[in-house]
Amino acid sequence: MYRRYHIHTTHCPAISPQVPKFSVEVDRLKFMKMILHELMSCSSVEEMKATIKSRPCVYGVYSRPVGGLAPKSNLCVGCYRCVLENPEIVQILPNTEFQELGGPFMTPSQVSTIWYESTTGRVPVRGAGYNGPFHGTGFDSIWTDMSEIVRPTRDGIHGREYISTTVDIGRKFASLSFDENGNIRNKRIWSLRIPIPIMLDVLPIDYPILHVGLAGAVSELQTYYLVDASTAGRLDSVSQVSRPRIIPVIPIDELQNRTTDLSDYPAVEVECRTVDDCRHALQVKGSQVFIRVNAQPGVEDLISDFTLEGASVVHLCANWKGMEEGTNPRFVTDILRAVHSRLVKENKRDEITLITSGAIVAAEHVPKAIICGADIVALNLPVVAALQGEAILRDGRNLSIDFPRFEESWVKRRIVNLIGCWHIQLLEILGAMGLREVRRLRGEVGRAMFAKDLEKELCETICGSSRE
Amino acid sequence: MNDLKLRVLQRHEQKIHDGLSELSAGGHGIPDSLGNARWTPELLLTTWEQSEAGKLPTSGFEYKVGRSGGGFDVLDFRFLPESERLDERTQVDLSISLNRRGNGASIDIPIPVYGAGMSFGSVSLQVMLSRAIAAKSLGTFMSTGEGGYPQPLAAHKDHVITQVATGLFGVREDTIQRARIIEFKYAQGAKPGLGGHLLGDKVNSEVANMRESLPWVSLFSPFPFHSVYSVEDHKKHVDWIKTVNPSALIIVKVSTPVDVDMVAVGAYYAGAHILNIDGGYGGTGAAPEIAKKNIAMPIEYAIPKVHNFLVKEGIRDQIVVMASGGIRTAYDVAKSVALGADGCVIGTSEIVALGCTYCGNCERGRGCPIGITTVDPELSLLIKPEWGAQRIINLYNSWKIQWGEILRKLGLHSIKDLRGRYDLLRHLHDGR
Numbered sequence: 001m002y003r004r005y006h007i008h009t010t011h012c013p014a015i016s017p018q019v020p021k022f023s024v025e026v027d028r029l030k031f032m033k034m035i036l037h038e039l040m041s042c043s044s045v046e047e048m049k050a051t052i053k054s055r056p057c058v059y060g061v062y063s064r065p066v067g068g069l070a071p072k073s074n075l076c077v078g079c080y081r082c083v084l085e086n087p088e089i090v091q092i093l094p095n096t097e098f099q100e101l102g103g104p105f106m107t108p109s110q111v112s113t114i115w116y117e118s119t120t121g122r123v124p125v126r127g128a129g130y131n132g133p134f135h136g137t138g139f140d141s142i143w144t145d146m147s148e149i150v151r152p153t154r155d156g157i158h159g160r161e162y163i164s165t166t167v168d169i170g171r172k173f174a175s176l177s178f179d180e181n182g183n184i185r186n187k188r189i190w191s192l193r194i195p196i197p198i199m200l201d202v203l204p205i206d207y208p209i210l211h212v213g214l215a216g217a218v219s220e221l222q223t224y225y226l227v228d229a230s231t232a233g234r235l236d237s238v239s240q241v242s243r244p245r246i247i248p249v250i251p252i253d254e255l256q257n258r259t260t261d262l263s264d265y266p267a268v269e270v271e272c273r274t275v276d277d278c279r280h281a282l283q284v285k286g287s288q289v290f291i292r293v294n295a296q297p298g299v300e301d302l303i304s305d306f307t308l309e310g311a312s313v314v315h316l317c318a319n320w321k322g323m324e325e326g327t328n329p330r331f332v333t334d335i336l337r338a339v340h341s342r343l344v345k346e347n348k349r350d351e352i353t354l355i356t357s358g359a360i361v362a363a364e365h366v367p368k369a370i371i372c373g374a375d376i377v378a379l380n381l382p383v384v385a386a387l388q389g390e391a392i393l394r395d396g397r398n399l400s401i402d403f404p405r406f407e408e409s410w411v412k413r414r415i416v417n418l419i420g421c422w423h424i425q426l427l428e429i430l431g432a433m434g435l436r437e438v439r440r441l442r443g444e445v446g447r448a449m450f451a452k453d454l455e456k457e458l459c460e461t462i463c464g465s466s467r468e
Numbered sequence: 469m470n471d472l473k474l475r476v477l478q479r480h481e482q483k484i485h486d487g488l489s490e491l492s493a494g495g496h497g498i499p500d501s502l503g504n505a506r507w508t509p510e511l512l513l514t515t516w517e518q519s520e521a522g523k524l525p526t527s528g529f530e531y532k533v534g535r536s537g538g539g540f541d542v543l544d545f546r547f548l549p550e551s552e553r554l555d556e557r558t559q560v561d562l563s564i565s566l567n568r569r570g571n572g573a574s575i576d577i578p579i580p581v582y583g584a585g586m587s588f589g590s591v592s593l594q595v596m597l598s599r600a601i602a603a604k605s606l607g608t609f610m611s612t613g614e615g616g617y618p619q620p621l622a623a624h625k626d627h628v629i630t631q632v633a634t635g636l637f638g639v640r641e642d643t644i645q646r647a648r649i650i651e652f653k654y655a656q657g658a659k660p661g662l663g664g665h666l667l668g669d670k671v672n673s674e675v676a677n678m679r680e681s682l683p684w685v686s687l688f689s690p691f692p693f694h695s696v697y698s699v700e701d702h703k704k705h706v707d708w709i710k711t712v713n714p715s716a717l718i719i720v721k722v723s724t725p726v727d728v729d730m731v732a733v734g735a736y737y738a739g740a741h742i743l744n745i746d747g748g749y750g751g752t753g754a755a756p757e758i759a760k761k762n763i764a765m766p767i768e769y770a771i772p773k774v775h776n777f778l779v780k781e782g783i784r785d786q787i788v789v790m791a792s793g794g795i796r797t798a799y800d801v802a803k804s805v806a807l808g809a810d811g812c813v814i815g816t817s818e819i820v821a822l823g824c825t826y827c828g829n830c831e832r833g834r835g836c837p838i839g840i841t842t843v844d845p846e847l848s849l850l851i852k853p854e855w856g857a858q859r860i861i862n863l864y865n866s867w868k869i870q871w872g873e874i875l876r877k878l879g880l881h882s883i884k885d886l887r888g889r890y891d892l893l894r895h896l897h898d899g900r
Contacts, residue, residue, distance in 0.1 A: 022501055038479075046472055047472060047475060047476070050472050050473070050475075050476050051476060051479070054476045054479075054480070056480060056483075056837070057837070058834050058835075058837045058847070059837075077827055077829050078501055078502075078825075078827050079825055079827040079829060079836075079837050079838075080499075080502060080825040080827065081484065081825075081837040081838060083487065083491070083499065084483070084484050084487030084488060084491065084823070084825070084838075085480065085483035085484060085487055086483070086487075087487055087490050087491055087496050091499075092499070092501045092502075093500055093501055094500055094501045113757070123756050123757075123758070124756065124757040124758075125665065125667070125754050125755065125756050125757070125831055126754070126755070126757055126828050126829070126830075126831055127752065127753050127754050127755075127828050127829060127830020127831040127832075127835065127836075127841060128751055128752065128816070128826055128827075128828040128830055129506070129658050129749055129750050129751040129752060129760060129793075129794060129816065130506070130658070130748070130749045130760040130761045130794075131504035131505065131506050131507065131826070131828065132504070132505055132506070132536075132761065133505050133536055133537050133538070134505075134506075134536040134537050134538025134539045134541065134542075134749075134766065135537075135538055142762075143748065143762060143763065143764060143765055143766075144762055144763050144764075145725050145726045145763075145764070146655070146660040146661035146723060146725045146763050146764050147661065147725065363758055364758050364761065364762045368762075425756065425758045428661075428662065428756055428758060428759060429758070429762070429763065431661060431662075431691075432660055432661020432662060432691075432759070432763050433661065434661075446726075447726065449726060449765050449769075451538075454765060454769040455538075457769070457772075457773075458768065458769055458772065458895070459895050459897075461772050461776075461890050462543070462890045462893050462894065462895045463894075463895055464890075
């Protein structure tokens with residue numbers, strides 16, 4: 001029986017208290033004087049009582065019996081009503097601890113949004129318009145299109161027309177050939193199918209509870225989790241249900257010495273640097289092979305060569321800031337466009353499934369990465385943020401991650417909530433564009449707007465004209 | 469509400485009014501945590517000051533541009549040298565015509581702006597009345613928004629635009645017939661590709677009655693109009709309204725996709741008098757954050773695209789183009805006109821005039837503590853329509869002074885002469 005893909009989310013509270021955005025400071029002496037003054041202007045005892053009890057804050061910041069003497073900053077949303085009513089007495093200041101969230105990799109707003117999504121599993125909906133910078137770089141330099149009138153009926157998230165987010169992983173042949181017995185001749189027709197173009201990427205931390213929890217999450221989501229091979233081998237407590245969702249990641253140097261049978265896994269990802277590495281990796285029997293390659297200058301040539309060797313899945317890894325190696329690095333969006341365009345020009349794009357990772361830290365980055373040419377995104381930083389971890393760059397190079405103490409079930413729930421929420425937001429974007437499936441979004445740069453192009457057009461319009 | 473509660477509420481109301489005045493006077497400096505990159509604390513404070521005084525701000529805070537690093541904030545005017553400017557006593561014409569098609573009523577407005585749609589439910593009736601009274605006093609218009617036409621607005625019907633949106637809330641023969649202008653809302657800049665959002669805790673029984681729905685049930689309007697899937701359907705839609713009210717002018721409100729210029733031409737051929745292009749950074753009572761930031765283009769890019777295309781098609785002077793979506797100040801309005809719009813549709817600035825602090829909690833039932841974007845029976849009493857109307861009138865009076873200044877500094881006698889004058893703008897490549 002057909003079952004529509006749906007990710008069930010439930011409220012999952014944070015373990016560590018969330019860092020408040022604001023800090024409320026009250027001048028206590030002035031506050032007491034104000035209260036006295038208010039009471040003296042009341043005409044009755046009842047009015048005095050009503051005045052004492054009334055508060056300027058509807059969010060409960062002054063809900064303690066002592067009111068303004070002990071404000072609850074963690075409830076403050078920065079509405080400023082208390083400051084308006086008492087500008088001499090109250091100050092709302094930015095909380096410096098909040099402003100430091102995300103470290104070198106994410107903004108405080110991105111971290112707090114992921115916390116909200118992981119806790120509630122709900123799409124962030126707020127009033128007022130967009131309040132950030134006009135545009136930025138990387139993902140922030142792209143706007144997605146929408147379709148005004150001429151488009152199919154869509155209410156994807158409200159249950160009318162289905163929007164598919166399914167992706168096939170593997171080579172798609174332009175045609176099939178058959179032998180005299182009717183058997184398919186085409187080699188390497190591995191195909192894995194995931195209902196959402198999101199996987200979980202390797203995290204550089206050995207923490208069994210984390211890995212078991214993430215394995216449980218991908219099992220529920222029906223996607224895959226890329227795990228360091230040595231860790232994968234030790235995950236004894238991973239259930240039989242979750243094990244088929246784990247894909248071990250092996251450096252090419254260790255592949256030859258590998259003694260464990262890899263055929264238990266649906267696929268294996270091999271870290272390759274050269275075409276020879278790729279050729280070697282593709283000789284692994286019994287599993288589909290993903291080729292993992294770091295983003296670097298000329299990576300589009302390398303991936304093109306991998307395709308010639310027969311690779312059907314390539315995982316392009318930018319670093320955690322989304323940049324490639326080298327002295328003049330490109331951002332992952334530009335790298336993806338270069339790789340995708342190269343493969344399209346060579347008529348090879350459908351022969352390869354392109355997974356990408358690096359600096360994908362918000363729901364909007366998923367469709368934008370797909371527009372730039374990716375088939376699938378693999379997440380690392382959002383997992384850290386969702387689990388209230390902190391990624392620290394030591395000495396500017398070495399990455400370490402700190403997590404609070406948690407249970408596997410909590411990990412699973414938080415990640416399912418996060419991905420469930422991102423799934424709905426992907427449907428919002430696809431629905432706004434009038435697209436019925438995510439596969440059609442891949443490489444669709446004509447349905448996106450790039451700040452560089454629009455800015456150039458505006459500048460030419462203005463700068464090209466001169467005062468008469 | 470009993471007398472005692474009312475007295476306590478009035479204390480809060482007075483304190484809020486005093487606070488708006490005191491903070492905008494500048495004595496407390498620029499609050500660190502107020503505002504954001506687009507609506508900076510300075511823009512909020514100076515809007516409050518203008519709404520109180522009705523003239524140019526004197527606090528010394530920036531009132532012309534924000535700090536978003538792009539769009540209007542990196543555009544400036546090429547003013548003439550002082551000796552070549554028009555004398556400051558020269559009268560300038562700020563009026564625009566809303567009908568250049570030759571059919572339907574002839575309607576001019578004395579200022580190049582009218583009020584954007586904010587639905588009953590997303591804002592209180594008191595706010596709607598404030599805006600309607602102000603529109604009447606100024607000789608312009610305001611739109612009902614998607615949520616229907618509350619009966620008290622009918623007293624100002626000659627200055628109220630009936631909006632027909634995809635939810636079709638409150639769209640009846642009488643609400644169409646009484647209006648001089650009807651607005652089809654096909655899309656909204658803040659959430660392009662999505663219909664209206666009103667979360668359950670703002671759907672009280674009055675709102676539910678107006679929208680013929682159930683109290684406390686969230687309302688997500690469909691998208692698009694499920695009777696419009698082509699330009700021909702769009703024409704039928706316009707013809708439907710013209711059948712019910714033959715003299716009404718028709719506004720078509722659309723968002724800003726890649727092909728916004730084609731949409732503009734389609735709207736013209738369907739019979740629209742006014743095209744309102746609503747840019748991606750516009751305001752809203754509630755929208756998914758992902759939609760606000762990422763879908764459709766900012767208005768600064770869309771205006772010249774539409775203007776140029778309509779000029780090439782030879783129809784620019786037969787349709788009025790109004791821009792909206794992130795237009796905050798008098799200078800943004802003037803820049804929009806210089807980019808090619810006839811005028812602008814103003815939303816957020818009007819509610820900032822009422823004391824909005826741009827905290828972004830409008831979507832919750834008791835989220836707006838100033839009483840603006842709420843239908844909570846207690847909080848909504850913080851806004852008195854007469855007070856609110858005067859605040860909006862004062863703001864536009866200040867804007868009129870600024871438009872006059874801008875036109876004189878450019879050597880122009882009329883706002884109509886500014887339209888499409890890119891040569892009078894310069895792009896600050898480095899931003900601010």
